[in-house]
Amino acid sequence: MPTPKNYDTDNRYYDLYQLYNEQKFNEYFTQLTIIANENNPWALAQLAQYYFYQSEFEEPFPIAENKPYAQTLMQRCIDVLEQDEALGNGEASRILGYVYCGLIGIESPNLDKAEYHLLKAIELEQYFAANDLVTFYRHTDKAKAHHYYDIAVQHGVCILTSPDTNQGQMTCP
Numbered sequence: 001m002p003t004p005k006n007y008d009t010d011n012r013y014y015d016l017y018q019l020y021n022e023q024k025f026n027e028y029f030t031q032l033t034i035i036a037n038e039n040n041p042w043a044l045a046q047l048a049q050y051y052f053y054q055s056e057f058e059e060p061f062p063i064a065e066n067k068p069y070a071q072t073l074m075q076r077c078i079d080v081l082e083q084d085e086a087l088g089n090g091e092a093s094r095i096l097g098y099v100y101c102g103l104i105g106i107e108s109p110n111l112d113k114a115e116y117h118l119l120k121a122i123e124l125e126q127y128f129a130a131n132d133l134v135t136f137y138r139h140t141d142k143a144k145a146h147h148y149y150d151i152a153v154q155h156g157v158c159i160l161t162s163p164d165t166n167q168g169q170m171t172c173p
Contacts, residue, residue, distance in 0.1 A: 013042045020059075029061050036073065041095055044077035045105035052106045074105050085117070090126025093117045097132060111136075122148075127155035134163045 012035055019028040029050075036043035050061055052070035078099060084092035095104070097118035102109035118136060121129035130152035137144040145163035152158035 013040055013046075025059050025061055029063070039076065039080045041077045041081050041092070042104075044073050044080070045099065048073035048077065048106050049104075070106055074107065077105060078107075085120065085124075088124055090121045090124030090129070093121035093124055094126050094129045094132065097121060097129065101136075122151065127151060128157045130155070130157065131159050134160055138163060 012031070016028055016031055016035070019025075019031065032043055032047055036047045048070045050057065050070075051063060051066045051073065054061065054063055054065035078096070081092040081096045081099070085096060094117070097114045098104045099107050100110045100114035100117060115136060118129050118132050122133070130148040133148035134145050134152065137148065142163070149158065149160060149163040152160070
């Protein structure tokens with residue numbers, strides 16, 4: 001059985017931000033494309049955003065807006081993540097939760113799918129997702145929000161000050 005990817009060890013995607021911050025946009029875009037072609041889900045989602053929303057970006061990337069290609073890239077991202085999730089990769093589940101919250105990529109929010117994948121991440125022992133679930137449930141189910149806050153604290157991954165505030169984490173639309 002194949003081993004799921006460890007997205008935390010592939011720092012090349014995160015290293016791209018130095019090129020971006022230095023406004024080396026052509027080099028940034030070239031490297032982003034290379035990493036996306038290796039099926040890095042973060043790079044695939046970012047590239048999909050650039051192709052989908054190109055007319056809204058100020059950066060001078062060497063591409064034209066291409067929504068069908070963006071959708072193809074995003075589907076590849078989802079396929080890679082779903083395959084890795086099936087292999088037991090909790091980080092893949094967590095990223096899928098973000099995809100379906102509408103936080104990364106170009107997918108319209110689907111909160112049922114987002115919740116499913118964030119809960120699956122916890123099941124697969126990706127306890128950082130507990131922070132996301134606190135945020136997810138904060139306004140709809142305080143008991144669940146407190147439950148996942150306790151899990152985040154128990155596993156030493158809590159980044160929230162309390163399940164009763166909006167500090168420290170993004171929220172789903």
